[in-house]
Amino acid sequence: MFDQLLFYLDFPFVRYAIIVGTLISLCSSLLGVTLVLKRYSYIGGGLSHVAFGALAIASVLKVTNNMFIILPVTIIVAVLLLCGGKDARIKGDAAIAMVSAGALAIGYLIMNIFSASANVAGDVCTTLFGSMSILTLKSTDVYLCVALSIVVLLTFVLFYHKIFAITFDENFARATGVNVNLFNLLIAIIIAVIIVLAMNLVGALLVSALVVFPALSAMRVFKSFFSVTIAAAIISVVCSLAGILVAILAGTPVGSTIVAMDIAAFLICYITNFIRSRRI
Amino acid sequence: MYKVLSRITIIAILCLFSLANKSIAADSTFTNHVDIDLSRMSATMVYSIVYQMVTEPKKFVGKRIKMKGAFSSYYDEAVDRRFYGCVIKDALACCSQGLAFETFKPRKYPKDFPSEGSPITIIGRFDYEKEEDGIGFPIIRNAIFIK
Numbered sequence: 001m002f003d004q005l006l007f008y009l010d011f012p013f014v015r016y017a018i019i020v021g022t023l024i025s026l027c028s029s030l031l032g033v034t035l036v037l038k039r040y041s042y043i044g045g046g047l048s049h050v051a052f053g054a055l056a057i058a059s060v061l062k063v064t065n066n067m068f069i070i071l072p073v074t075i076i077v078a079v080l081l082l083c084g085g086k087d088a089r090i091k092g093d094a095a096i097a098m099v100s101a102g103a104l105a106i107g108y109l110i111m112n113i114f115s116a117s118a119n120v121a122g123d124v125c126t127t128l129f130g131s132m133s134i135l136t137l138k139s140t141d142v143y144l145c146v147a148l149s150i151v152v153l154l155t156f157v158l159f160y161h162k163i164f165a166i167t168f169d170e171n172f173a174r175a176t177g178v179n180v181n182l183f184n185l186l187i188a189i190i191i192a193v194i195i196v197l198a199m200n201l202v203g204a205l206l207v208s209a210l211v212v213f214p215a216l217s218a219m220r221v222f223k224s225f226f227s228v229t230i231a232a233a234i235i236s237v238v239c240s241l242a243g244i245l246v247a248i249l250a251g252t253p254v255g256s257t258i259v260a261m262d263i264a265a266f267l268i269c270y271i272t273n274f275i276r277s278r279r280i
Numbered sequence: 281m282y283k284v285l286s287r288i289t290i291i292a293i294l295c296l297f298s299l300a301n302k303s304i305a306a307d308s309t310f311t312n313h314v315d316i317d318l319s320r321m322s323a324t325m326v327y328s329i330v331y332q333m334v335t336e337p338k339k340f341v342g343k344r345i346k347m348k349g350a351f352s353s354y355y356d357e358a359v360d361r362r363f364y365g366c367v368i369k370d371a372l373a374c375c376s377q378g379l380a381f382e383t384f385k386p387r388k389y390p391k392d393f394p395s396e397g398s399p400i401t402i403i404g405r406f407d408y409e410k411e412e413d414g415i416g417f418p419i420i421r422n423a424i425f426i427k
Contacts, residue, residue, distance in 0.1 A: 008321075008325060011325075011328075011329070013328055013332065014325075014328075135324065135325075135327070135328035135331075136328060136331045136332070136335075247324050248322060248324050248325060249322060250322060250324075251322030251323035251324045251325070251326075252324065253324075254324065
């Protein structure tokens with residue numbers, strides 16, 4: 001098995017998958033903690049459906065690099081959803097559900113009516129479940145992913161304290177002089193970027209798992225924001241790497257294998273917490 | 281004298297046959313030597329490599345490929361030609377990948393071919409066939425069926 005793995009690692013696209021998988025899982029887990037605490041757990045799913053709709057439009061328009069359409073559209077919707085605040089007419093989960101289902105339906109409709117490919121079912125399946133997208137990346141995709149991941153990580157590290165303050169109490173953060181609207185906008189943009197990147201790894205339907213599971217697993221075991229963030233990052237990266245390697249060796253779909261690993265990690269953390277609380 | 285000449289002739293023929301046999305053996309068309317053995321890889325890896333072959337065929341041109349999949353064929357009326365394919369199916373049947381192949385020896389369809397969908401293993405040389413409109417497709421040439 002080890003020899004087989006070394007043989008597979010000789011292929012550049014396997015190495016690309018490991019690099020991109022690690023970076024995406026790291027970025028998604030960092031913001032995942034904030035999203036879960038702000039009760040925006042399902043925003044990942046909603047935005048990934050928006051990205052799917054944008055991808056359908058990009059395919060029809062035959063844009064050379066579909067990122068030029070997907071990224072701006074997803075960012076705009078993320079800003080509208082997260083920065084709409086209390087003044088929005090359609091709030092919280094209702095807005096996310098509406099955008100999510102609407103974008104998915106429109107995307108599928110466009111793909112069917114203006115089909116640019118002979119295999120619509122294959123395109124939809126690949127986009128929704130990630131199928132093998134992560135193993136079909138080109139070097140330019142990897143460079144783009146590395147660059148965007150560095151931006152996300154730097155933003156999170158540089159503004160960690162402000163993100164922490166906004167996560168728990170926006171009013172308190174505002175009172176201490178933090179520009180809450182600006183940082184909510186920043187978080188929305190970062191989330192949109194992560195979602196678009198994560199679609200390659202697990203597909204549009206499974207993005208939520210990548211955002212939510214590591215954060216929830218870490219919250220079972222650790223209590224402070226810092227320790228939960230670090231633990232979520234480690235759990236996410238380990239699960240993604242294990243998922244990619246198992247998928248390559250066993251021939252299973254990459255996205256669902258990664259999510260299965262995340263579920264296993266959550267169960268382990270849940271049982272650990274349960275045993276620990278019984279001892280106390 | 282006649283006996284000596286006949287012996288020399290027989291030896292010469294045997295030597296020639298042996299040399300010819302060696303040269304045939306050295307030509308990879310007639311051997312089972314492969315550069316990329318897809319039949320020993322997991323479904324995920326096969327899908328990914330076939331995807332690379334379809335999207336970036338130039339990297340694989342000239343390589344000997346061994347492939348395991350389901351036999352498929354279709355007749356293209358526009359070019360009056362029957363195409364044969366080795367298809368790797370996925371569970372949902374939406375993301376199947378495959379490569380066209382051309383047999384080493386001319387065969388008659390359907391009598392000399394397996395039935396549609398039956399499992400096949402082929403070895404052949406990867407090539408990229410360009411069509412008149414400039415668009416091409418990858419194909420495995422000189423393919424032989426392996427049992």
